[in-house]
Structure formats: C-alpha cells, structure tokens
Amino acid sequence: MAKKKVTLKDIAKAANVSGTTISRYLNGKFDYMSVETRRNIEMVIKELDYRPSNIARSLKSQKSMLLGAVIADIENPFSNTIIKGLSDQANELDYSLMIAVSDGSIEQEQKHIQRFLDNQVDGLVVNTVGMNEDFLVSLKSEDVPIVLLDKAIADKSIDCITSNNYSLSKELVNHLLSEGFKSIGYFTPTRESNAVQLSRFQALEDVLETYDEIQMHQYTTIKEEAEKLIEAIEDFFQLPEPRVLIAANGLILMNVLKEIEKIGKRIGKDYGVCGFDDILSASIISPGITTVAQNSYGLGKESGALLIKKINEEEKDRSVIYKELPGELKIRQSTKLKEW
Amino acid sequence: MAKKKVTLKDIAKAANVSGTTISRYLNGKFDYMSVETRRNIEMVIKELDYRPSNIARSLKSQKSMLLGAVIADIENPFSNTIIKGLSDQANELDYSLMIAVSDGSIEQEQKHIQRFLDNQVDGLVVNTVGMNEDFLVSLKSEDVPIVLLDKAIADKSIDCITSNNYSLSKELVNHLLSEGFKSIGYFTPTRESNAVQLSRFQALEDVLETYDEIQMHQYTTIKEEAEKLIEAIEDFFQLPEPRVLIAANGLILMNVLKEIEKIGKRIGKDYGVCGFDDILSASIISPGITTVAQNSYGLGKESGALLIKKINEEEKDRSVIYKELPGELKIRQSTKLKEW
DNA sequence: TTGAAAGCGTTACCAA
DNA sequence: TTGGTAACGCTTTCAA
Numbered sequence: 001m002a003k004k005k006v007t008l009k010d011i012a013k014a015a016n017v018s019g020t021t022i023s024r025y026l027n028g029k030f031d032y033m034s035v036e037t038r039r040n041i042e043m044v045i046k047e048l049d050y051r052p053s054n055i056a057r058s059l060k061s062q063k064s065m066l067l068g069a070v071i072a073d074i075e076n077p078f079s080n081t082i083i084k085g086l087s088d089q090a091n092e093l094d095y096s097l098m099i100a101v102s103d104g105s106i107e108q109e110q111k112h113i114q115r116f117l118d119n120q121v122d123g124l125v126v127n128t129v130g131m132n133e134d135f136l137v138s139l140k141s142e143d144v145p146i147v148l149l150d151k152a153i154a155d156k157s158i159d160c161i162t163s164n165n166y167s168l169s170k171e172l173v174n175h176l177l178s179e180g181f182k183s184i185g186y187f188t189p190t191r192e193s194n195a196v197q198l199s200r201f202q203a204l205e206d207v208l209e210t211y212d213e214i215q216m217h218q219y220t221t222i223k224e225e226a227e228k229l230i231e232a233i234e235d236f237f238q239l240p241e242p243r244v245l246i247a248a249n250g251l252i253l254m255n256v257l258k259e260i261e262k263i264g265k266r267i268g269k270d271y272g273v274c275g276f277d278d279i280l281s282a283s284i285i286s287p288g289i290t291t292v293a294q295n296s297y298g299l300g301k302e303s304g305a306l307l308i309k310k311i312n313e314e315e316k317d318r319s320v321i322y323k324e325l326p327g328e329l330k331i332r333q334s335t336k337l338k339e340w
Numbered sequence: 341m342a343k344k345k346v347t348l349k350d351i352a353k354a355a356n357v358s359g360t361t362i363s364r365y366l367n368g369k370f371d372y373m374s375v376e377t378r379r380n381i382e383m384v385i386k387e388l389d390y391r392p393s394n395i396a397r398s399l400k401s402q403k404s405m406l407l408g409a410v411i412a413d414i415e416n417p418f419s420n421t422i423i424k425g426l427s428d429q430a431n432e433l434d435y436s437l438m439i440a441v442s443d444g445s446i447e448q449e450q451k452h453i454q455r456f457l458d459n460q461v462d463g464l465v466v467n468t469v470g471m472n473e474d475f476l477v478s479l480k481s482e483d484v485p486i487v488l489l490d491k492a493i494a495d496k497s498i499d500c501i502t503s504n505n506y507s508l509s510k511e512l513v514n515h516l517l518s519e520g521f522k523s524i525g526y527f528t529p530t531r532e533s534n535a536v537q538l539s540r541f542q543a544l545e546d547v548l549e550t551y552d553e554i555q556m557h558q559y560t561t562i563k564e565e566a567e568k569l570i571e572a573i574e575d576f577f578q579l580p581e582p583r584v585l586i587a588a589n590g591l592i593l594m595n596v597l598k599e600i601e602k603i604g605k606r607i608g609k610d611y612g613v614c615g616f617d618d619i620l621s622a623s624i625i626s627p628g629i630t631t632v633a634q635n636s637y638g639l640g641k642e643s644g645a646l647l648i649k650k651i652n653e654e655e656k657d658r659s660v661i662y663k664e665l666p667g668e669l670k671i672r673q674s675t676k677l678k679e680w
Numbered sequence: 681t682t683g684a685a686a687g688c689g690t691t692a693c694c695a696a
Numbered sequence: 697t698t699g700g701t702a703a704c705g706c707t708t709t710c711a712a
Binding site (some may be wrong): 357358359360361364371373377396398399400401402415525 | 687688690
Binding site (some may be wrong): 017018019020024031032033034036043056058059060061062 | 697698699700701703704705706
C-alpha cells in the first residue's frame with residue numbers, strides 16, 4: 001500500500017547516471033549537462049513521480065527554506081491578516097511557514113522559538129508578547145535572522161516592522177478633543193507594557209498635557225477576569241460627560257462592547273467609543289465605530305519580505321531596520337459627538 | 341559572532357563517551373547506562389547549551405514531529421480559533437505546526453500539501469476548499485495520515501472532524517419558521533459545493549419541502565465582486581415580508597451586513613438575519629445576530645488529536661472516522677420576529 | 681554498560 | 697560533461 005519513497009538514488013539508477021548528476025539537475029545546474037541527459041532525467045523523474053526530500057537537503061545545505069512565526073495573540077482578528085500577509089510572502093519566494101501561538105506567555109514564546117531553531121528555520125518572525133527582550137537579544141548569537149512584527153523592543157536593536165502608532169494615536173486623541181469629549185477611558189490588556197502600547201499611551205499623554213481639564217483613566221483588564229472588566233466599565237461611566245472609551249486593541253474593543261451592551265448603555269448617547277485595529281465589525285456595528293486601522297496585511301507581508309531579504313544577504317552587519325507602516329484613522333459615527 | 345552549532349559529536353568528545361551513548365541519552369534510554377555517565381552527559385549538554393538537530397533526527401528516523409495544516413480561508417474569523425485548537429493540541433504532544441493558506445484555490449491546496457510532504461510532515465490536517473477529492477484520495481498512497489477538518493469529501497473515505505451541520509441547519513430553519521418568516525434569502529460563497537454547504541442547504545430544503553408557502557432564494561457571491569453582492573441584496577429585499585437572510589459563513593455575514601447598512605435597511609424592521617459561525621461581533625452588533633455556533637476550537641483540537649493518534653497507531657487499516665462535534669444555535673434578537 | 685560503523689537523502693569537492 | 701566520495705547530525709544494529 002504505502003508506496004516506498006522514491007529517492008535520488010532510484011532516479012540515478014533508472015536514468016543510468018550518477019547521483020551527482022541528478023543533484024545537478026535538481027538544482028538547475030544545466031551549464032555543463034548534455035541536453036539528452038537532462039531530458040532523460042526529466043522523464044525518469046516524472047515517471048517515478050520523484051520529489052526530493054527537503055529534510056535531506058536541509059541537513060546537507062543547512063538551509064531549510066522554513067520560516068518560523070510566533071504569534072502572540074491568535075484570537076485577535078488582527079492576527080488573521082498578519083498570517084495571510086506572511087503566508088503570501090513566504091509563498092512568493094518558496095518558503096514554507098511554521099506557526100506557533102504563544103498566547104501571551106513569555107515562556108511559550110521562548111519555547112516555540114527554541115523549537116523553531118531546533119527545526120533549523122532560516123529565519124524568525126516574532127510578534128512578541130513583550131517583556132522578553134533579554135531572550136530575544138540573546139538570539140543574536142545564533143545566526144538566525146529575526147524580524148519583530150508589530151512590537152519592537154525598547155532599545156530597537158532588532159529589526160522591526162510596525163505601525164506609526166504614536167502619530168496615529170495622537171491623531172485619534174486630537175480628533176476626540178476637537179469633538180469636545182471631556183473624559184477618556186483607556187482600556188488596555190495586561191502585560192502589555194510593550195513598545196506599541198507605550199507609544200499609543202505616550203501619545204495620549206503628550207497631547208493631554210496641554211489640556212488640564214480633560215480627565216483620563218487607564219483600565220487594565222485581562223480576558224480571564226470578566227468581573228474586573230465589568231468594574232472598570234462601571235468606573236468608566238462615572239467619568240464626566242461627554243466621555244469616550246478607547247480600546248487598545250480589537251479584541252478588547254469587542255469584549256468591552258459586549259459587556260456594555262449588557263448594561264444597556266448606548267453609543268452616541270451615554271458614551272463615545274473607538275479603538276485600535278479596524279476589525280471588520282467596527283464598520284458594521286451600528287452606528288459605526290471609529291478605529292485606527294493598521295495595515296496588518298502589510299505588517300505580515302513586509303516582515304516576511306524583510307526577513308527573507310536578511311536571510312539571503314551577504315554581509316550580516318547591516319544597520320538595524322525599524323519601519324513604521326502608515327495606518328489610517330477611520331472616523332465613524334461613534335465619536336462624532338457633534339452629530340449626536 | 342555566529343556561535344558554531346554544537347553537535348552530538350561535540351558532546352561526545354566533551355563527555356568522553358561515544359556518540360551512541362549521547363544518542364541513547366537524548367532518547368531517554370537510560371536502562372543500561374551508568375548513573376555517572378548520565379549525570380556527566382547531562383552536565384556537558386547544559387554546559388555547551390546543546391540542542392539536537394531535528395532535521396538530522398528526522399532524516400534518520402523518518403519522523404519529523406511536524407504537522408501540516410492547510411487552511412482554506414484564513415480571513416474567516418472561524419480560522420483563528422481552529423488554528424488555536426490545532427496549535428494547542430500539537431503543543432501538548434510535542435509536535436510543531438506548519439500552516440499554509442490555500443485561499444480558496446485548489447491549486448494552492450495541492451501545492452501546499454505537496455510541500456508539506458516534501459518536508460516530511462508526519463500528518464496532514466486539511467481544511468479543504470472543496471472540489472479536490474481526487475487529489476485528496478490519491479494521497480492515500482503516500483503513507484501520511486490525513487484528517488479533514490470541517491469539510492468532508494463526498495464518499496467519506498477520509499477521516500473527518502466536522503460539525504453537525506445538518507441538524508443545526510434544520511434547527512435554524514425550524515426556528516425561523518416558528519417565528520413566522522415567509523421568505524428566506526440564503527447567501528453562500530461560490531465554489532462551495534462542499535459537504536458542509538451541502539448539508540446545510542439540504543437541511544433547509546428538507547424542512548421547507550413541507551411548507552409550500554415559504555419562498556427561498558439562494559444567492560451566490562464572492563468577495564471580489566461587490567456589485568454582485570449588491571444586486572443579490574437588492575433582490576433579497578424584493579422577497580415577500582417578513583423576510584430573513586441566512587449567511588452561510590461568518591465572513592459573508594459581515595460583508596452582507598456591511599452592504600445592507602449602507603442602504604439603510606434595518607434589522608428587526610426590514611428584515612431578519614442570521615448566519616453560521618458565531619463570530620464575536622454577532623453578539624455585539626445591535627440587536628444581536630442569531631447564529632449557529634460551531635465548536636471551532638474543538639474542530640482544531642480534535643482533528644489534531646485524531647491525526648496524532650493515527651500517526652502513532654500500529655495497524656493502519658482502521659475504519660474511517662467521521663465525527664460531528666455538536667454546535668449550538670444561538671438565538672438572538674435579529675430573528676425574534678415576534679418580539680419586534 | 682558502552683562503542684564502531686553503517687546509513688538516512690542530499691550536496692559539493694575533486695577528479696576524470 | 698560526468699562520477700566517486702565524503703559529509704551534514706543523528707539513530708540503530710551488532711559486537712564487545
């Protein structure tokens with residue numbers, strides 16, 4: 001039943017040439033190969049339905065054509081699109097993709113990276129959960145290229161593709177202020193004292209510095225603790241009106257809205273709301289939620305591209321790349337206070 | 341800079357034993373190994389920070405500890421959770437996960453499966469795009485276990501983990517009828533003449549057979565053709581009232597709602613709506629969208645589990661497993677005609 | 681309790 | 697233009 005795996009040797013035998021020649025054929029080195037040999041090999045390979053073993057190739061050549069990607073939060077709708085981008089890019093250049101989910105855990109992140117290394121991936125895309133800088137930096141001594149996706153590390157010593165979070169965040173707050181909101185509730189996930197969250201929050205603070213009369217409260221919640229979220233929401237509704245809620249990512253936005261729905265508060269009446277990540281539903285949920293859209297497909301695609309570029313680069317001592325892909329503020333009804 | 345990779349040989353040398361012994365240690369064969377040898381090796385490995393190469397192991401042992409998963413539609417919110425389930429299961433049993441996105445294309449599906457095979461994955465989870473039966477069946481001659489996820493093939497000759505689509509769909513229609521809807525618009529993606537869609541549709545037809553007065557229209561759309569979707573929607577609003585729209589999956593539900601929002605028709609007034617896949621936003625979008633919730637995490641987890649079980653099974657000639665995980669009909673305001 | 685040697689399926693060097 | 701051979705890093709059989 002299980003047809004025995006055809007190997008290079010079988011082809012060599014069947015084609016009456018040496019293994020070396022087959023290998024040359026496989027690697028497209030036709031320069032010094034007679035056309036008939038080439039044709040012949042081509043035939044035999046087709047005949048026997050031969051496919052070279054990547055494992056053997058990798059072992060010998062020390063190149064696996066594998067990319068490893070660690071995703072911090074697969075439940076975030078944002079992650080789908082990132083994976084799509086990564087996958088498209090990998091495909092385009094004939095790489096295969098290994099994916100692991102760290103699910104917010106530093107230990108998992110480390111474990112998965114190690115596993116990827118054990119599998120000899122040619123490069124690593126890490127959407128880090130944060131607080132893992134030392135480990136990430138220590139990876140430099142391995143000779144695997146790394147690209148951080150979305151979240152940079154503080155000292156920016158590793159290449160990173162991210163969004164222009166600071167300016168976007170600033171733009172968002174300015175919009176909110178110009179609409180006339182008097183208080184802001186900022187909902188963030190825990191363990192997110194990372195570059196992205198810091199930039200976003202920093203922007204808020206920088207803008208608000210010149211507005212003494214605006215109150216801002218930060219609420220830290222985790223999905224495992226629904227009660228804390230509810231408490232936070234109750235507290236938020238104590239803030240002076242008109243108040244607006246900012247969700248630090250798409251998942252939080254969804255969860256917060258879900259809870260608020262339950263207590264019957266209405267967007268455009270009791271509060272304004274907006275968030276980061278332009279998840280599909282933001283445009284559908286009535287009355288339309290203002291969001292900061294990141295180019296998440298681009299994040300995936302470009303980090304893949306950069307990684308592969310690094311893999312194939314000669315001199316490894318290039319300067320560090322830190323690139324911000326521009327996002328877009330999508331203003332919708334949920335924050336248009338003046339039109340309520 | 342790039343620290344040279346430490347190999348088994350290095351450990352052997354440093355520990356003053358043979359490679360064989362190291363290999364024994366690595367594979368936990370301590371039965372006939374002196375405790376001091378063991379301790380010693382343990383030390384040296386820690387010292388040199390050695391990690392065995394999976395590639396070399398795989399080549400020799402013909403087991404890669406790799407699972408390959410082909411996902412049909414990564415943009416469907418459903419896919420996140422599936423990946424999470426797969427990933428959790430793989431982790432639990434020390435497998436690593438390769439993921440490829442076929443994006444609705446049969447050619448891509450085939451290409452990715454081939455690539456996985458080239459990488460010697462120990463097993464395959466295929467969330468097929470459909471219409472690829474011959475190819476999938478032909479894989480039986482390779483000796484790689486396969487589990488289909490979500491979509492079975494017609495002759496059910498390959499193991500499959502899916503949802504109880506038929507009964508769920510039936511339950512849904514019965515609910516709609518009992519509410520008093522008179523016409524139904526069924527929105528499905530193209531190229532989805534697959535088992536899942538067939539079951540769901542079949543259930544509709546089976547139920548409606550006894551209700552002559554109910555009109556049902558099927559609309560086939562693809563995301564690339566927005567105009568067709570708009571046309572379909574216009575047509576839908578010509579159906580007799582009260583009318584209800586059924587979206588065949590979460591993505592379609594979102595897209596349809598988005599378009600309908602634009603033309604100003606209101607749920608609970610102009611139409612009822614429901615869909616398959618209980619995406620998070622269904623519960624948030626006011627007034628709450630009735631959905632058929634699949635256990636998508638379970639689908640991922642269980643197909644991973646089944647696959648690994650098959651991989652490690654002795655006798656390969658077991659009977660085919662076809663398992664339906666129960667989903668749940670989540671009735672929300674969007675179809676509660678009587679309460680409008 | 682340990683080791684030598686062959687081999688997994690390739691690639692690359694050197695020779696012919 | 698082609699082939700022999702060693703090597704990649706590990707496992708396994710057989711022997712000691």
